[in-house]
Amino acid sequence: MKLKPLADRVVLKMVEAEETTKGGIILTGAAKEKPEVAEVIEVGPGGVVDGKEVVMTVKAGDKVITSKYSGTQVKIDGVEYTIVRQGDILAIVE
Amino acid sequence: MKLKPLADRVVLKMVEAEETTKGGIILTGAAKEKPEVAEVIEVGPGGVVDGKEVVMTVKAGDKVITSKYSGTQVKIDGVEYTIVRQGDILAIVE
Amino acid sequence: MKLKPLADRVVLKMVEAEETTKGGIILTGAAKEKPEVAEVIEVGPGGVVDGKEVVMTVKAGDKVITSKYSGTQVKIDGVEYTIVRQGDILAIVE
Amino acid sequence: MKLKPLADRVVLKMVEAEETTKGGIILTGAAKEKPEVAEVIEVGPGGVVDGKEVVMTVKAGDKVITSKYSGTQVKIDGVEYTIVRQGDILAIVE
Amino acid sequence: MKLKPLADRVVLKMVEAEETTKGGIILTGAAKEKPEVAEVIEVGPGGVVDGKEVVMTVKAGDKVITSKYSGTQVKIDGVEYTIVRQGDILAIVE
Amino acid sequence: MKLKPLADRVVLKMVEAEETTKGGIILTGAAKEKPEVAEVIEVGPGGVVDGKEVVMTVKAGDKVITSKYSGTQVKIDGVEYTIVRQGDILAIVE
Amino acid sequence: MKLKPLADRVVLKMVEAEETTKGGIILTGAAKEKPEVAEVIEVGPGGVVDGKEVVMTVKAGDKVITSKYSGTQVKIDGVEYTIVRQGDILAIVE
Numbered sequence: 001m002k003l004k005p006l007a008d009r010v011v012l013k014m015v016e017a018e019e020t021t022k023g024g025i026i027l028t029g030a031a032k033e034k035p036e037v038a039e040v041i042e043v044g045p046g047g048v049v050d051g052k053e054v055v056m057t058v059k060a061g062d063k064v065i066t067s068k069y070s071g072t073q074v075k076i077d078g079v080e081y082t083i084v085r086q087g088d089i090l091a092i093v094e
Numbered sequence: 095m096k097l098k099p100l101a102d103r104v105v106l107k108m109v110e111a112e113e114t115t116k117g118g119i120i121l122t123g124a125a126k127e128k129p130e131v132a133e134v135i136e137v138g139p140g141g142v143v144d145g146k147e148v149v150m151t152v153k154a155g156d157k158v159i160t161s162k163y164s165g166t167q168v169k170i171d172g173v174e175y176t177i178v179r180q181g182d183i184l185a186i187v188e
Numbered sequence: 189m190k191l192k193p194l195a196d197r198v199v200l201k202m203v204e205a206e207e208t209t210k211g212g213i214i215l216t217g218a219a220k221e222k223p224e225v226a227e228v229i230e231v232g233p234g235g236v237v238d239g240k241e242v243v244m245t246v247k248a249g250d251k252v253i254t255s256k257y258s259g260t261q262v263k264i265d266g267v268e269y270t271i272v273r274q275g276d277i278l279a280i281v282e
Numbered sequence: 283m284k285l286k287p288l289a290d291r292v293v294l295k296m297v298e299a300e301e302t303t304k305g306g307i308i309l310t311g312a313a314k315e316k317p318e319v320a321e322v323i324e325v326g327p328g329g330v331v332d333g334k335e336v337v338m339t340v341k342a343g344d345k346v347i348t349s350k351y352s353g354t355q356v357k358i359d360g361v362e363y364t365i366v367r368q369g370d371i372l373a374i375v376e
Numbered sequence: 377m378k379l380k381p382l383a384d385r386v387v388l389k390m391v392e393a394e395e396t397t398k399g400g401i402i403l404t405g406a407a408k409e410k411p412e413v414a415e416v417i418e419v420g421p422g423g424v425v426d427g428k429e430v431v432m433t434v435k436a437g438d439k440v441i442t443s444k445y446s447g448t449q450v451k452i453d454g455v456e457y458t459i460v461r462q463g464d465i466l467a468i469v470e
Numbered sequence: 471m472k473l474k475p476l477a478d479r480v481v482l483k484m485v486e487a488e489e490t491t492k493g494g495i496i497l498t499g500a501a502k503e504k505p506e507v508a509e510v511i512e513v514g515p516g517g518v519v520d521g522k523e524v525v526m527t528v529k530a531g532d533k534v535i536t537s538k539y540s541g542t543q544v545k546i547d548g549v550e551y552t553i554v555r556q557g558d559i560l561a562i563v564e
Numbered sequence: 565m566k567l568k569p570l571a572d573r574v575v576l577k578m579v580e581a582e583e584t585t586k587g588g589i590i591l592t593g594a595a596k597e598k599p600e601v602a603e604v605i606e607v608g609p610g611g612v613v614d615g616k617e618v619v620m621t622v623k624a625g626d627k628v629i630t631s632k633y634s635g636t637q638v639k640i641d642g643v644e645y646t647i648v649r650q651g652d653i654l655a656i657v658e
Contacts, residue, residue, distance in 0.1 A: 001187050001188065002187070002188045003159070003185040003186075003187060003188075004185055004186045004187075004188055005184065005185040006151060006152070006180075006183055006185060006186065007151075007181070009184055009185060011185065036638055036639065042185075044185075048146075048147065048149075049181075050146060050181070050615075051144075051145070051146030051147070052612075052614060052615030053612065053615070055612075057570060057571075058570070065567070065647070067636050068636060072159075072161050072162060072184055074130055074184075074185075075130065076187065083159070083184045083185055086570075087571070087613075087614070089570055090569065090570065090573055090636055090638075090647040091567040091568055091569040091570060091573060091575065091606075091608075091638075091647055092567075092568040092570065093565050093567060093568075093640065094565065094566045094567075094568055095281050095282065096281070096282045097253070097279040097280075097281060097282075098279055098280045098282055099278065099279040100274075100277055100278065100279060101245075101275070103278055103279060105279065136279075138279075142240075142241065142243075143275075144240060144275070145239070145240030145241070166253075166255050166256060166278055168224055168253050168278075168279075169224065170281065177253070177278040189375050189376065190376045191347070191373040191374075191375060191376075192373055192374040192375075192376055193372065193373040194339060194340070194368075194372065194373060194374065195339075195369070197372055197373060199373065230373075232373075236334075236335065236337075237369075238334060238369070239332075239333070239334030239335070260347075260349050260350060260372055262318055262347050262372075262373075263318065264375065271347070271372040271373055284469070284470045285441070285467040285468075285469060285470075286467055286468040286469075286470055287466065287467040288433060288434070288462075288465055288466065288467060288468065289433075289463070291466055291467060293467060324467075326467075330428075330429065330431075331463075332428060332463070333426075333427070333428030333429070354441075354443050354444060354466055356412055356441050356466075356467075357412065358469065365441070365466040365467055377563050377564065378563070378564045379535070379561040379562075379563060379564075380561055380562040380563075380564055381560065381561040382527060382528070382556075382560065382561060382562065383527075383557070385560055385561060387561065418561075420561075424523065424525075425557075426522060426557070427521070427522030427523070448535075448537050448560055450506055450535050450561075451506065452563065459535070459560045459561055471657050471658065472658045473629070473655040473656075473657060473658075474655055474656040474657075474658055475654065475655040476621060476650075476653055476654065476655060476656065477651070479654055479655060481655065514655075518616075518617065518619075519651075520616060520651070521615070521616030521617070542629075542631050542632060542654055544600055544629050544654075544655075545600065546657065553629070553654040
């Protein structure tokens with residue numbers, strides 16, 4: 001199954017960063033603080049949203065930071081996604 | 095009886111997914127978590143809503159995901175429907 | 189007395205549905221769950237409401253479903269009516 | 283003293299309906315439920331209110347129904363009036 | 377000192393009505409209920425306020441009624457004034 | 471250090487009025503009620519704010535009255551300032 | 565990693581002011597009150613935000629003051645940043 005977001009919505013997936021501690025142990029997501037960076041998976045078409053023209057400026061593959069608590073979590077085929085409005089994306093991480 | 099939604103409203107019906115567990119038992123809706131996917135049953139005509147032109151982009155038969163808690167539940171002829179604004183639909187599931 | 193709604197308002201009257209149970213007993217409104225369907229009694233003229241042009245699309249006699257809790261109840265000559273804005277009507281039941 | 287309402291405001295006076303009970307006793311306002319109908323006493327000039335053109339459609343002498351709790355009560359020369367915006371008037375009773 | 381209100385603001389002073397009771401005693405403000413009528417002392421220039429053109433329609437000397445609790449109390453040279461937006465003035469008392 | 475306010479913002483400094491009591495003692499700010507008058511120190515450039523053109527009408531040196539609790543307090547070089555939007559200034563004291 | 569803010573957003577970093585007390589001891593951030601001044605690190609492109617044209621007027625290197633509690637804290641490579649909308653920046657400190 002694939003999610004096609006509507007209007008100015010964007011489908012995100014939290015980045016499960018692997019990190020090597022100083023002692024060489026690899027920590028996965030659960031053992032660390034909640035990761036703050038998400039990857040853009042799908043981008044809506046934009047267009048007129050609430051009577052205002054919205055141009056989409058993020059694209060699939062971008063790493064982004066969103067306002068905390070924004071968006072709706074959904075689970076598709078066992079994978080958890082977050083759907084946000086583009087306006088809830090604060091910055092792209094490069 | 096048939097529901098004809100007004101303006102930018104959409105009539106949805108929750109999808110009663112049948113799923114086969116590893117052991118082969120078929121689970122229907124009641125034995126599982128609340129399904130997250132709904133099917134579009136009827137689509138309003140769109141037009142000017144709160145002074146803003148709304149074009150309808152979903153169509154009957156689409157499988158969609160909505161914001162949790164959005165919409166109004168109604169029961170017609172023993173079947174439960176949810177009526178939402180198109181703007182509460184987050185994504186189409188393909 | 190007759191109610192002439194202003195602007196985009198609509199006067200509704202709850203439908204006291206009669207229903208025959210499997211055993212043949214007729215249930216009237218009081219013995220059942222609150223009915224969800226109302227009949228349109230009078231329709232306001234529409235026009236510019238809060239600076240936005242509203243065209244009335246419902247008409248007297250339509251059976252409709254409204255958002256729960258919307259509108260104001262009034263009792264005229266012993267009959268209870270609900271006055272709502274057209275935008276609070278979700279769908280027409282056909 | 284006379285109240286001249288500004289902008290889209292309307293001065294109302296609750297209708298102290300006299301009613302004859304079956305036994306012939308006349309009940310005035312205090313002995314009954316709060317009356318739901320008010321009479322229009324004065325109507326503001328309308329015009330641009332909050333940047334939107336408002337045309338006044340009620341006139342002195344109209345019997346009207348308002349949203350419960352809307353408006354401001356004022357007492358002038360011992361008489362109690364309610365000042366509401368025209369948009370808070372739901373319907374004219376004919 | 378003199379207050380020059382900005383934009384759509386109006387400086388009011390509560391009217392300390394003197395009233396003669398039936399027995400001939402003169403009651404000043406403190407011995408009575410809070411007076412409901414205020415006098416317009418200064419009127420702002422109007423103009424574009426929050427992007428909307430506001431024309432001032434009250435003038436110094438007008439006796440007016442305002443929404444309860446609206447405005448800001450200020451004390452200048454021992455005299456208490458209330459500064460409100462013109463839109464908070466409900467009616468002129470003539 | 472100097473504060474240059476952005477957009478429609480204005481930097482104010484509370485006026486530390488000196489007052490001679492009847493007995494000749496001079497009271498400074500701390501021994502009195504919170505002063506209600508502030509002096510304009512810096513004025514932002516105005517321009518388009520939230521999509522609306524704002525023209526600045528106050529100027530440095532003006533004594534003004536603001537809505538209570540509006541604005542943000544900041545301390546620069548040991549001096550306390552309040553930064554408000556021009557729309558929070560109620561009146562100029564002359 | 566580098567943060568590229570979207571739309572009218574600005575990436576800030578609190579200024580860790582070093583201060584020499586009278587006795588010559590240098591105090592860093594943790595030993596003092598929360599600093600009130602932040603440095604602009606990255607500035608979004610501006611453009612149409614919520615249907616309104618926003619021109620960016622701050623630039624990297626500016627020292628600014630923001631409304632308390634505005635913005636979202638993020639930690640990138642161990643450094644804490646705050647992402648705000650330009651409209652939450654009150655003044656530039658020169």
